[in-house]
Amino acid sequence: MTASSPGIDNSPPAANGTPRRAAATFAASLAFENVGRRYGDALALDNVSLTIAPGEVVCLLGPSGCGKTTLLRLAAGIERPTSGRVLINEQEVAGASRFVPPEQRSVGLMFQDFALFPHLTLLQNVAFGLKALPRKDAEREARAMLTRVRLAHMSDAYPHTLSGGQQQRVALARALVPRPAVVLMDEPFSGLDVQLSDNMQEETLALLRETRATAVIVTHHPEEAMRLADRIAVLRRGRIVQTGTAEDLYDHPAELFVARLFSEINEIAYRAKGGVIETPLGRVPAPGIAEGEIAILGLRERGIRVREPGKGLPGRILHSKFLGDIALLEVGVQGFDAPLRVRTHEGRGRPKGSEVGIEVDMSRALVFPPAFEA
Secondary structure (H helix, E strand, C coil): CCCCCCCCCCCCCCCCCCCEEEECCCCCEEEEEEEEECCCCEEEEEEEEEEECCEEEEEEEEECCCCHHHHHHHHHCCCCEEEEEEEEEEEECCCCCCEHHHHHHHHHEECCCCCCCCCHHHHHHHHHHHHHHHHHHHHHHHHHHHHHHCCHEEEEEEEEHHHHHHHHHHHHHHHHHCCCCEEECCCCCCCHHHHHHHHHHHHHHHHHHHHCCCEEEECCCCCHHHHHEEEEEEEEECCCEEEEEEHHHHCCCCCCCHHHHHHCEEEEEEEEEECCCEEEEEECCCCCCCCCCEHHHHHHHEHEEEECCCCCEEEEEEEEEEEEEEEEEEEECCCCHHHHHHHHCCCCCCCCCEEEEEEEEEHHHHHCCCCCCC
């Protein structure tokens, strides 16, 4: 790669100081086919299949220990699958008969702790993955990428002098400067405060779109996944539970576990009869629930409306907590044995003991079999 290469726009920043855009890379597809990974008797991944298109941003979402990072490490080549295979651009890079080492996969990996080299300057950190280039060319590319992440003025500084957000930008620059076909990011925003994390998510996504690299991002924050991903793969106990867009997973969760991830819900148990459950708010279809079996009605806290008395089911506010733009209420509602939790703008200013009416759009109610936690 030379100064005229298509990797980074090496022209100076625009007159207004805005960094030049990072140029596109050659994005690759990434596929996991029936992948399993065991550690002794422990099964970390169980028959996982997932295909990621070139240029697609996919988030792996789930609780700690569900297999997200293990899947990322298999893609990077840090670990080998126990079964199944991993493919990049339809070429097997890990499987029963083939293993391509990490440095030959055109994969960029960004660790949770950023893993910057403390004894190297920012410029040297970013240029570290460009050893195949002549030194001057590597420094030119690294400096151009530092310019893109607005840290060119600190190129001679060392990582310990940086803030968390600045370290994150250096780690991102180092991962992207070799123009990898696939970028793998392991909870890259977990060490940042909320406001800085939001800003860095936007900046990271913009840079990924500019480079057009295929990206896989591990997170356990649903909102982060919804903001970043073209698609989200939800993992639980080493298996993919559901894959889809943020809208798919929110509107049509495959099971109670997924619904809980994406929204706070009230869960009320009823016994199915004739394919429906009878609730104080009316009949609700209970597909897939056998006659006489328990079904869980899920009512999103943000989907319940608080109205004036006389509208909807009668209720009384039992507790109110101010949460800024909204109030979190506990409302005793006629026909329900336990209070309903409600997050609403309409509850602000209503004191404990207020009589209210409760309305719910039952077309958006969720019904699932019980979730049995092992």
